[in-house]
Amino acid sequence: MPSADKPTVAAKPRKSAVRRQEILRHATALFDRKGYAYTSLDDVAQAVGIKREALYYYFRSRTEILIAIVGPQTSGLIDGMQAVLSQTLPAQEKLRLAIRNHLQRFDRHCLEMTIFLRDGVMGGNEELHVAMRRVWKDYESMWTRLIDEGKAAGEISDLGDSKMIAFGILGMCNWLARWYNPRKSAPIDSIIDTYFAMLSQGLQPMHQRAGEPSALTAPARVARPSQPRKKST
Amino acid sequence: MPSADKPTVAAKPRKSAVRRQEILRHATALFDRKGYAYTSLDDVAQAVGIKREALYYYFRSRTEILIAIVGPQTSGLIDGMQAVLSQTLPAQEKLRLAIRNHLQRFDRHCLEMTIFLRDGVMGGNEELHVAMRRVWKDYESMWTRLIDEGKAAGEISDLGDSKMIAFGILGMCNWLARWYNPRKSAPIDSIIDTYFAMLSQGLQPMHQRAGEPSALTAPARVARPSQPRKKST
Incomplete structure (x- = not known):
């Protein structure tokens, strides 16, 4: 019960849930952009605008944040x-x-x-x-x-x-x-x-499936050359 | 020309190519197992059995190794x-x-x-x-x-x-x-x-494609029970 001895016990749960969501939102954006491996807890704290020590109140590690996400x-x-x-x-x-x-x-x-x-x-x-x-x-x-x-x-x-x-x-x-x-x-x-x-x-059009049982058997177009195209080089 | 002033110039190219391949082989295994982000140049040097300084002769950075791979x-x-x-x-x-x-x-x-x-x-x-x-x-x-x-x-x-x-x-x-x-x-x-x-x-069997193009409108077999299966829980 980390908040038991704090004076603002009554207001805490609500405020803390909001802050928790805020941390997750910023961490999600950072993990997405930089990658989990390249994002530190300091980065997350900075993005939220709180101290790293304050972050520990919500999540004990980066792994915990990842799991929550x-x-x-x-x-x-x-x-x-x-x-x-x-x-x-x-x-x-x-x-x-x-x-x-x-x-x-x-x-x-x-x-x-x-x-x-x-x-x-x-x-x-x-x-x-x-x-x-x-x-x-x-x-x-x-x-x-x-x-x-x-x-x-x-x-x-x-x-x-x-x-x-x-x-x-x-x-x-x-x-x-x-x-x-x-x-x-x-x-x-x-x-x-x-x-x-x-x-x-x-992806194969039905009319081209010559060997298939219920394919609408169109005359085989196997030898058909593909579209002419300009070379890119 | 980093090898110009070294005494073993003649033997170098061959030996160095072998060593280079050896570094890439170890780095590939480490990157695969631990992930690139979690592998340091020290890890690579240690796996090869050389000093980190010796590694710099072949690759200036981890990025260079990644590109070579x-x-x-x-x-x-x-x-x-x-x-x-x-x-x-x-x-x-x-x-x-x-x-x-x-x-x-x-x-x-x-x-x-x-x-x-x-x-x-x-x-x-x-x-x-x-x-x-x-x-x-x-x-x-x-x-x-x-x-x-x-x-x-x-x-x-x-x-x-x-x-x-x-x-x-x-x-x-x-x-x-x-x-x-x-x-x-x-x-x-x-x-x-x-x-x-x-x-x-x-993946849809041909005989089920009655009403192509949208075969799902075949006389609804909606009520057909799926395979009997033992519950896992």
């Missing part, structure tokens, strides 16, 4: 995925909902997701690593289960190992940490639609 | 992609070759690619950032061009913005930096085949 995101991802998996829906619809659960988080918490995906694996202490790896492994397993169940139901093509497929989808989605900007990029819903369409239907 | 990988990616784009082939075949060009690099240079994709964006000095960003942007543009040309030729479905599609494919491939291990994971050729199949054909 990424924790809600990982819980949100897992809870959302759990909800998708527990529904009775065709596998393709589950796939769409799982992609949406993952990508919508970038829209609302882009910086936090970036820090989670970039800095969560490196830095911090060993304890943090172990905890992060466990959470991430749980999440990956849920994706693998989605693919496995879809294959078993005949609703997802068996194009390879389920884990490999799950990692491919996660990679596609996680890469948003590198390029997505909620203020500048296309609306998240259009990214969800495009990525689901790529993964579900594929 | 990732430079050949970025050039390799770009040269390979240039070769793919310059060929006269159907877009789907170019897509397959471009995925192969990217993923085979993980097979041969997994640690270097991991360092490039994870540490290349953060740390180092501003000059390095700018150079890295430029190279990466060039490479991204080549992917966007592949998609654009494929759409124009009617060989790639227009599922959304070409850059967004290109980033999705790159994300899928780059995520190998997080999970792929050349000694433990599936052979790289099977990953290339699976990822190309996912991107080209999609």
Whole structure:
């Protein structure tokens, strides 16, 4: 009870919650811009406009701040995925909902997701690593289960190992940490639609899928030369 | 000419090239394991078994070491992609070759690619950032061009913005930096085949695509229960 012997006990909880959020907001911006590894507690204290000693009242270490930033995101991802998996829906619809659960988080918490995906694996202490790896492994397993169940139901093509497929989808989605900007990029819903369409239907036009059973068999255009283009050099 | 006034001039070039490679090998292992941000020049010198002062003979800074590690990988990616784009082939075949060009690099240079994709964006000095960003942007543009040309030729479905599609494919491939291990994971050729199949054909079985283009409107099988599964909790 660090505030028990202070005179302003009554007003403390509210004020302290606000200050805590303020610290997290500044730390998130700094971790995003400079990287967790290159941000010191002094940097955070300075950005907030308080002394480093005052910071210790809220967070004992940089690791604690990192956990406070990424924790809600990982819980949100897992809870959302759990909800998708527990529904009775065709596998393709589950796939769409799982992609949406993952990508919508970038829209609302882009910086936090970036820090989670970039800095969560490196830095911090060993304890943090172990905890992060466990959470991430749980999440990956849920994706693998989605693919496995879809294959078993005949609703997802068996194009390879389920884990490999799950990692491919996660990679596609996680890469948003590198390029997505909620203020500048296309609306998240259009990214969800495009990525689901790529993964579900594929990029090859139906009329070109000569060998496929239900493809509208157009005359093979295999030898067609690609568009003429001016050389850049 | 730092070696001009040394007595062992004749033997130097050969020996120095070997030592240089040895430093890069140790630095690569350390950067991969600890992260670039958490590896000091002292750590590298100690791993090689030389003094830090001796290290300066080969590399003036940690940034120089990082460039020496990732430079050949970025050039390799770009040269390979240039070769793919310059060929006269159907877009789907170019897509397959471009995925192969990217993923085979993980097979041969997994640690270097991991360092490039994870540490290349953060740390180092501003000059390095700018150079890295430029190279990466060039490479991204080549992917966007592949998609654009494929759409124009009617060989790639227009599922959304070409850059967004290109980033999705790159994300899928780059995520190998997080999970792929050349000694433990599936052979790289099977990953290339699976990822190309996912991107080209999609995960939805053909027989379920009744009402193309939007197959999800097939007579709703919404009530179909998913595979029975034992609860984990």
